[in-house]
Amino acid sequence: MNIHEYQAKKLLAGFGASVSKGAAVLSASDIDAAVDAMPGPVYVVKSQIHAGGRGKGTFKELPEDAKGGVRVCFSADEAKSNAKEMFGKTLVTKQTGPSGKQVNRLYIEDGADIDRELYLSILVDRETSLFSFVASTEGGMDIETVAHDTPEKIHTIGINSLTGITDADVEKLSAAFELEGAAKEDAKSLFPILYKAFTDSDMSLLEINPLVVLKDGHLRVLDAKVSFDGNALFRHADIVELRDETEEDEKEIEASKHDLAYIALDGDIGCMVNGAGLAMATMDIIKLYGATPANFLDVGGGATTEKVTAAFKIITSDPNVKGILVNIFGGIMRCDVIAQGVVQAVQEVGLQVPLVVRLEGTKVAEGKAIINESDLNVIAADDLDDAAQKIVKAVKG
Amino acid sequence: MSILINENTKVLVQGLTGKTGTFHTEQALDYHGSQMVGGIHPKKGGSIWTCGSGSAQGKELPIFASVAEGKAETGADASVVYVPPAGAASAIIEAIDAQIPLIICITEGVPVKDMVEVKARLADSNSRLVGPNCPGLLTPEACKIGIMPGSIFQKGTVGVVSRSGTLTYEAVYQTTTAGLGQTTAVGIGGDPVKGTEFIDVLDLFLDDDDTKSIIMIGEIGGSAEEEASEWLMEQAKLGRKKPIAGFIAGRTAPPGRTMGHAGAVISGGKGGADDKISAMETAGIVVSPSPAKLGETLLKAIG
Numbered sequence: 001m002n003i004h005e006y007q008a009k010k011l012l013a014g015f016g017a018s019v020s021k022g023a024a025v026l027s028a029s030d031i032d033a034a035v036d037a038m039p040g041p042v043y044v045v046k047s048q049i050h051a052g053g054r055g056k057g058t059f060k061e062l063p064e065d066a067k068g069g070v071r072v073c074f075s076a077d078e079a080k081s082n083a084k085e086m087f088g089k090t091l092v093t094k095q096t097g098p099s100g101k102q103v104n105r106l107y108i109e110d111g112a113d114i115d116r117e118l119y120l121s122i123l124v125d126r127e128t129s130l131f132s133f134v135a136s137t138e139g140g141m142d143i144e145t146v147a148h149d150t151p152e153k154i155h156t157i158g159i160n161s162l163t164g165i166t167d168a169d170v171e172k173l174s175a176a177f178e179l180e181g182a183a184k185e186d187a188k189s190l191f192p193i194l195y196k197a198f199t200d201s202d203m204s205l206l207e208i209n210p211l212v213v214l215k216d217g218h219l220r221v222l223d224a225k226v227s228f229d230g231n232a233l234f235r236h237a238d239i240v241e242l243r244d245e246t247e248e249d250e251k252e253i254e255a256s257k258h259d260l261a262y263i264a265l266d267g268d269i270g271c272m273v274n275g276a277g278l279a280m281a282t283m284d285i286i287k288l289y290g291a292t293p294a295n296f297l298d299v300g301g302g303a304t305t306e307k308v309t310a311a312f313k314i315i316t317s318d319p320n321v322k323g324i325l326v327n328i329f330g331g332i333m334r335c336d337v338i339a340q341g342v343v344q345a346v347q348e349v350g351l352q353v354p355l356v357v358r359l360e361g362t363k364v365a366e367g368k369a370i371i372n373e374s375d376l377n378v379i380a381a382d383d384l385d386d387a388a389q390k391i392v393k394a395v396k397g
Numbered sequence: 398m399s400i401l402i403n404e405n406t407k408v409l410v411q412g413l414t415g416k417t418g419t420f421h422t423e424q425a426l427d428y429h430g431s432q433m434v435g436g437i438h439p440k441k442g443g444s445i446w447t448c449g450s451g452s453a454q455g456k457e458l459p460i461f462a463s464v465a466e467g468k469a470e471t472g473a474d475a476s477v478v479y480v481p482p483a484g485a486a487s488a489i490i491e492a493i494d495a496q497i498p499l500i501i502c503i504t505e506g507v508p509v510k511d512m513v514e515v516k517a518r519l520a521d522s523n524s525r526l527v528g529p530n531c532p533g534l535l536t537p538e539a540c541k542i543g544i545m546p547g548s549i550f551q552k553g554t555v556g557v558v559s560r561s562g563t564l565t566y567e568a569v570y571q572t573t574t575a576g577l578g579q580t581t582a583v584g585i586g587g588d589p590v591k592g593t594e595f596i597d598v599l600d601l602f603l604d605d606d607d608t609k610s611i612i613m614i615g616e617i618g619g620s621a622e623e624e625a626s627e628w629l630m631e632q633a634k635l636g637r638k639k640p641i642a643g644f645i646a647g648r649t650a651p652p653g654r655t656m657g658h659a660g661a662v663i664s665g666g667k668g669g670a671d672d673k674i675s676a677m678e679t680a681g682i683v684v685s686p687s688p689a690k691l692g693e694t695l696l697k698a699i700g
Contacts, residue, residue, distance in 0.1 A: 124513070126590065127620065129516040130513065144666045148666075162518075204509060229508055229659075231659060234482070235483070265651065273563075275561060276656055277562065277564040277587070277614070277646045278567065279656070280646035280657075282688075284649050287649045296657065301562075329570075331545060331546045331566055360570065362546055383689055385690070
């Protein structure tokens, strides 16, 4: 689960991290008050969407030479007019895809007097099974580019989870950032604060790009991107409340209510599969035969008829879907339960597109019998290869 | 022979008294009499669990209050964890502390932070963990631990190792259909931080005389496939080599999205399918373009 920058900063400030003074704007009528609450003379107006590259992004509704999604303003009036221009518009960045994301929230922030920009993140290092800090003096840039062009400028420091962050770890980080004086003193409290925020909140990623050294020599968190471990949300009711559903696909929200792993894609063949690996492999084989999948959908191991019905409804609610492939290898999942769910869903919502069903594994004979005895216009398939070819043929002709 | 488990493996079940634990333990007992020897429940120690279905219907298993007690009473050398996510890591740590040699965690949805701690504790322990978020292990006609469907297996010569449950079933089914059968299938699980990685299992398969060939199924996310490929090349130089067929799921997955498995995500430009496939091919693994051609591809690799 992702949250907005302003939410992330509030969370970090709660742990004691130094952030700029700022005010969130959730409706256009709040803009003036938010700007007036800042001390000035420099204001930063920042679009709040769940995607990176905001500064270099462009607004669909504005002329091409208009400024991007993060704007530095030098008077209150300038800040207000820029905020009003940005609010409600569609921001396209390299991470949003061409359709962009509507800016429904802004963050007005006090300008900072910056001396140096640094990059800091904390993440799960899969190779070492540790939480690791990633540190670079090359802040404010795309870190993937830094990693590719100058890998020697990226330092990774793993933290022993049983001891937590140590003085020696902080020392290593300060050296990696080439910190001195007041900044080095600040680091002694800030880095442990960030580590505590990460572990206490069950984050999966905390990215501060940039972390800045101010002209007065102190450290400040200037941007913050936070993702949480979805598997740990059960112990963080306060964090779940930060979820902004307008940032998510409607079908994905509906799927999450039924505990289905669903991801909307832009192709035309809807898929319903059990198991994440097989669901990905089903997408791959559709592509292999020249078509594109409309979604990823794993109904899981313990699906009921109701869950399968819900899954089927979500797939058919996508207007791009020109055909559906159901691919089940029953282990715990029983083929007869899937078949029952498909039949029930079709009875409720109808079937306007070709449907190919491949069943294998536990209770396969019973499952096939249920499909055959229904009046559904189902194309049966013997194996995965056969199924993929049949659905692609049915859609593409 | 087989790896990790055989007909003599004695298994404790942590979470036996729950619905999932009960269902799969009944299935395990039904599968060639896999030796499930007892259950663990901190508050139900001293009670008895009775198998309610299958060929072992009526069989009774003792419930112990702790893993240590269960191990002392039964001589168990393995433990399987069906405990729900919130308590799964504690259950694993209890088994580590009781020095159970082989721990298998089936539970899906264990928080990463908990697993990072488990990994730190595993480092200086006598235990091996498989999983979490995995289907378990199965050695045909000998022992089934976890949730794999026994009916598709056949005793034979292929070692199967996979990050995905249902793709393990595809590999098993296709090698059965191809007439090769399996020595052992190991599902290592779909989480980013897990107990056993590809290299651990490949090492065991290379050592096992009955395993004549291997299927390795990976997916997007992380770099375990690349690391395994490099390791296989080093081993080949030492003369340790067997025919291997491979598959990577997620060629069409969009970057930045977690594809069902917590570990299946392309992030920061890393973990994409193409890098994995080219690393595997460089190491001499014959990579199947299609999940439907795993058996066929393995026959090609064997030559």
